Amino acid sequence: MKKVRVGIIGAGNISVLHTEGYKKLENAEIVAVCDLNEEKAKAYAEKYDIPHVFTDYEEMLKMEGLDAVSVTTWNNGHGPISIAAMKAGKDVLCEKPLAMNAEEAQVMVDTAKETGRLLMVGFVRRFENNVNYMKKAIENDELGNIYYAKTGYVRKWGNPGGWFCDKKRSGGGPVIDLGVHVIDLIRYLTGKPEAVSVTASTFNQLGIKPYIKGMGKYNADDYDPNNPYCDVEDAATALIKFDNGMTLNFETSWVLHTKDNNNYLMFYGDKAGVKMEPEIEFYKEHNQYFVNESPCIEQEENKFAEIFNKETAHFIDCVANGTPCLNPGKDGVAIMKILDAIYKSAETGSEVKING
Numbered sequence: 558m559k560k561v562r563v564g565i566i567g568a569g570n571i572s573v574l575h576t577e578g579y580k581k582l583e584n585a586e587i588v589a590v591c592d593l594n595e596e597k598a599k600a601y602a603e604k605y606d607i608p609h610v611f612t613d614y615e616e617m618l619k620m621e622g623l624d625a626v627s628v629t630t631w632n633n634g635h636g637p638i639s640i641a642a643m644k645a646g647k648d649v650l651c652e653k654p655l656a657m658n659a660e661e662a663q664v665m666v667d668t669a670k671e672t673g674r675l676l677m678v679g680f681v682r683r684f685e686n687n688v689n690y691m692k693k694a695i696e697n698d699e700l701g702n703i704y705y706a707k708t709g710y711v712r713k714w715g716n717p718g719g720w721f722c723d724k725k726r727s728g729g730g731p732v733i734d735l736g737v738h739v740i741d742l743i744r745y746l747t748g749k750p751e752a753v754s755v756t757a758s759t760f761n762q763l764g765i766k767p768y769i770k771g772m773g774k775y776n777a778d779d780y781d782p783n784n785p786y787c788d789v790e791d792a793a794t795a796l797i798k799f800d801n802g803m804t805l806n807f808e809t810s811w812v813l814h815t816k817d818n819n820n821y822l823m824f825y826g827d828k829a830g831v832k833m834e835p836e837i838e839f840y841k842e843h844n845q846y847f848v849n850e851s852p853c854i855e856q857e858e859n860k861f862a863e864i865f866n867k868e869t870a871h872f873i874d875c876v877a878n879g880t881p882c883l884n885p886g887k888d889g890v891a892i893m894k895i896l897d898a899i900y901k902s903a904e905t906g907s908e909v910k911i912n913g
């Protein structure tokens with residue numbers, strides 16, 4: 558069996574889940590790793606038994622015998638690196654967000670078309686068991702016309718600092734880091750309607766709060782507690798309207814004076830409503846009563862690792878067998894248009910219309 562030869566660009570936290578996913582596959586092998594930080598790249602290569610190490614992705618892309626790459630750098634690398642990789646004839650699995658903004662994302666999609674390469678965006682939550690169940694349920698019209706949805710990805714104390722807080726490298730705060738996942742799921746599950754308008758507010762009131770005790774939090778690799786710099790939002794809310802008539806109410810935060818972290822996805826249709834997190838629960842009418850119903854869905858034992866395993870397996874399947882891609886680049890553009898509109902609406906204080 559011919560193996561797909563993969564390179565990892567950006568040897569940081571999330572790349573580990575890509576690498577471990579590829580390592581489980583018989584038809585893939587990791588042949589190179591690249592990171593700006595040479596020591597980090599070398600240690601990574603040793604740990605995962607990867608033969609070639611680079612600090613410059615342009616050099617890595619010249620390598621013969623490289624078929625595909627995972628782009629797992631800071632957000633500002635996603636566009637330039639994916640474009641260079643496709644131009645060098647490689648298929649690309651790019652982490653979310655697809656780019657820093659919709660314009661850059663569109664150039665990536667255009668490049669995929671021009672070069673005939675695959676551009677897959679890392680919307681990894683689409684591989685969750687609950688999401689697959691809901692996709693079928695909505696396709697089978699169990700909710701009827703979905704006219705309203707609500708989603709939130711709210712952290713009480715989870716500003717990671719470091720590059721996440723540096724707009725030049727991240728493009729923004731929890732909107733682009735966390736919101737991207739849940740807005741994508743709402744859109745994916747409702748048949749990918751296009752957003753037509755956004756009214757939003759973003760806030761930067763609490764920042765990083767490095768001195769807070771009593772709660773664990775995830776810090777960026779380059780987080781420096783002595784330099785709690787943050788020029789991106791720490792919370793946001795938005796009202797997003799879609800071309801199918803659905804209205805979405807969205808909120809997100811890294812830091813908020815609230816009781817608990819709160820992740821939710823809710824859909825309201827004219828036949829039924831549903832809450833997806835942590836377990837799926839339907840709300841509907843039955844024999845002239847309102848009833849609540851929960852399907853029995855086997856939950857992943859180690860969800861985070863398992864969904865990345867499925868994502869990398871799907872990418873390799875697309876590259877090796879031409880299987881249609883579940884997460885095409887154009888879905889990343891649609892989400893970037895919404896995120897751009899959130900930031901623009903917050904800045905201008907007005908509703909932003911999205912065209913086409």
Ligand SMILES: NC(=O)c1ccc[n+]([C@@H]2O[C@H](COP(=O)([O-])OP(=O)(O)OC[C@H]3O[C@@H](n4cnc5c(N)ncnc54)[C@H](O)[C@@H]3O)[C@@H](O)[C@H]2O)c1
Nearest residue numbers: 567568569570571591592593629630631632634652653778
């Ligand atoms: N899908 C998810 O659930 C999920 C979760 C976390 C992070 N992410 C995404 O993954 C990406 C990486 O996040 P992370 O937490 O692993 O960050 P990280 O800081 O741990 O790793 C990023 C690595 O990329 C390297 N890098 C940056 N620019 C580079 C370049 N031009 N060439 C080579 N190396 C470069 C950095 O040196 C760093 O080692 C981000 O885009 C983030 O949004 C996705």
